[in-house]
Amino acid sequence: MHYVARILTPILLLALGACGTRAAPVTAEVPGAITYQLTFESGLRTVEVRADFGTTAPARIRIQDESVVTQAVAQPSGTHLTWADGRATLPPRTIALTYSIDLGRARRRDAQIDTDGILVDPSLLLARPADGPARHLRARVDVPDGHHVAVPWAQTRDGYRIPRSTFQMRGWMAVGTFTPIVCRAGETEIVCAPMGPLRASPEDLARCLRAAAAVALPLAAEHAPRRVLVVLRPTRRSTNAIAFGETLYGGGATLSLLVGANAPGSAFAGEWVTVHEMSHLALPRVRRADAWFSEGLATYYQNVLRSRAEMLKEHEAWAEFVAGAARGRLGAERNRTSLADESAQMGARHAFMRVYWSGAAIALLWDVELRRDHGRTLDDALRHAAAEFPPGGEPVAAARVMARMDAWVGEPLFTRIAEEWLAESAFPDVAPTLAWLGVGDSLNGSAPGAEVRRAISSAIAR
Ligand SMILES: [Zn+2]
Numbered sequence: 001m002h003y004v005a006r007i008l009t010p011i012l013l014l015a016l017g018a019c020g021t022r023a024a025p026v027t028a029e030v031p032g033a034i035t036y037q038l039t040f041e042s043g044l045r046t047v048e049v050r051a052d053f054g055t056t057a058p059a060r061i062r063i064q065d066e067s068v069v070t071q072a073v074a075q076p077s078g079t080h081l082t083w084a085d086g087r088a089t090l091p092p093r094t095i096a097l098t099y100s101i102d103l104g105r106a107r108r109r110d111a112q113i114d115t116d117g118i119l120v121d122p123s124l125l126l127a128r129p130a131d132g133p134a135r136h137l138r139a140r141v142d143v144p145d146g147h148h149v150a151v152p153w154a155q156t157r158d159g160y161r162i163p164r165s166t167f168q169m170r171g172w173m174a175v176g177t178f179t180p181i182v183c184r185a186g187e188t189e190i191v192c193a194p195m196g197p198l199r200a201s202p203e204d205l206a207r208c209l210r211a212a213a214a215v216a217l218p219l220a221a222e223h224a225p226r227r228v229l230v231v232l233r234p235t236r237r238s239t240n241a242i243a244f245g246e247t248l249y250g251g252g253a254t255l256s257l258l259v260g261a262n263a264p265g266s267a268f269a270g271e272w273v274t275v276h277e278m279s280h281l282a283l284p285r286v287r288r289a290d291a292w293f294s295e296g297l298a299t300y301y302q303n304v305l306r307s308r309a310e311m312l313k314e315h316e317a318w319a320e321f322v323a324g325a326a327r328g329r330l331g332a333e334r335n336r337t338s339l340a341d342e343s344a345q346m347g348a349r350h351a352f353m354r355v356y357w358s359g360a361a362i363a364l365l366w367d368v369e370l371r372r373d374h375g376r377t378l379d380d381a382l383r384h385a386a387a388e389f390p391p392g393g394e395p396v397a398a399a400r401v402m403a404r405m406d407a408w409v410g411e412p413l414f415t416r417i418a419e420e421w422l423a424e425s426a427f428p429d430v431a432p433t434l435a436w437l438g439v440g441d442s443l444n445g446s447a448p449g450a451e452v453r454r455a456i457s458s459a460i461a462r
Pocket residue numbers: 276277280294295298
């Protein structure tokens with residue numbers, strides 16, 4: 001499989017999956033499978049659901065939030081289900097269950113309304129076995145005329161395959177009057193749902209997403225997601241192209257981006273948030289307390305990758321690093337606790353600059369030592385780690401990922417550098433490394449590490 005890093009012509013498709021039709025109930029084809037028919041009613045406030053169990057219905061069923069479920073009826077008996085603690089018993093010989101989901105009563109974390117549609121966490125809609133063996137789950141989605149649906153799920157001949165992660169982590173499906181933007185970067189299909197009017201054109205947005213994916217996803221080599229759902233949520237309050245980004249993993253790789261509704265298309269070219277978020281989708285997932293690791297790597301790569309993609313000149317990328325490190329250092333001086341502690345408490349203390357940029361500084365120290373002393377790269381290490389800790393997998397301790405990369409390089413390089421600075425209240429000392437690379441007020445072409453510096457900013461070697 002080869003990876004196409006060059007920019008492809010935008011492909012804009014009008015529709016994804018079934019839309020505008022009322023299909024007949026779908027029967028399960030695989031023993032032990034559940035096939036869902038999800039029908040969004042006009043106004044997008046109600047979803048009618050039919051879950052077909054084939055010949056092996058579970059004895060008990062569970063639902064995420066019983067307060068939004070109405071008219072739950074087992075078929076063919078016509079028995080109305082009674083929920084207790086999100087669970088209900090199915091009568092014998094049940095072959096299907098029908099119910100309605102009232103999205104108007106859903107919590108904000110489960111359903112959010114935008115100008116041109118609604119975002120729903122699919123786990124809200126899907127009743128599933130309360131116990132018993134894992135099942136194959138499939139869905140068909142019908143939406144009102146003039147509406148479209150965008151999901152992170154893999155498509156099948158007549159619907160979608162629903163991965164187990166749908167129930168383990170937060171995720172979104174988008175339904176609305178938007179026109180999905182579909183494009184490809186190498187092996188990855190990007191499906192984008194603009195949830196309201198944007199000044200930037202679909203071509204500008206597709207170009208931005210495709211370029212970010214093309215340069216970031218190779219960090220996971222063949223473990224990169226094959227499909228990425230991107231939800232664009234317009235805001236009038238930001239003049240930036242992208243004001244905020246978030247990655248979600250339920251049901252598949254998903255980016256939720258807060259987009260400046262009035263930002264011109266030109267503002268999306270070389271934009272950093274998309275590159276940062278896209279790189280998260282290619283990095284091992286670590287537990288929340290180890291934010292220094294995941295955010296540090298994404299922050300290091302947001303500039304490195306942009307220089308590789310020629311979104312930034314080499315000197316601009318290093319100037320971004322130097323400026324970011326200064327912000328991180330300021331944060332460390334204000335709050336003199338260890339980096340490990342600050343990272344574990346980031347959600348409560350909001351010391352984002354310190355944690356992100358300290359992690360980025362550690363990533364630089366790793367990358368330079370690997371290149372200088374071992375002739376290897378941080379990219380190689382991460383691609384190696386992706387085999388055991390694939391992006392989108394269960395979060396693990398960063399120490400486990402580092403141990404794996406240490407074994408790969410043959411010495412505890414990752415753990416040694418990280419532990420030294422995680423225990424410190426001071427910002428990681430990158431001054432000698434930057435001087436060796438020739439990064440100062442300008443770039444020094446005759447610095448001993450100038451070649452390494454240029455290699456970091458050059459296209460990914462594969
Ligand atoms: Zn991040």
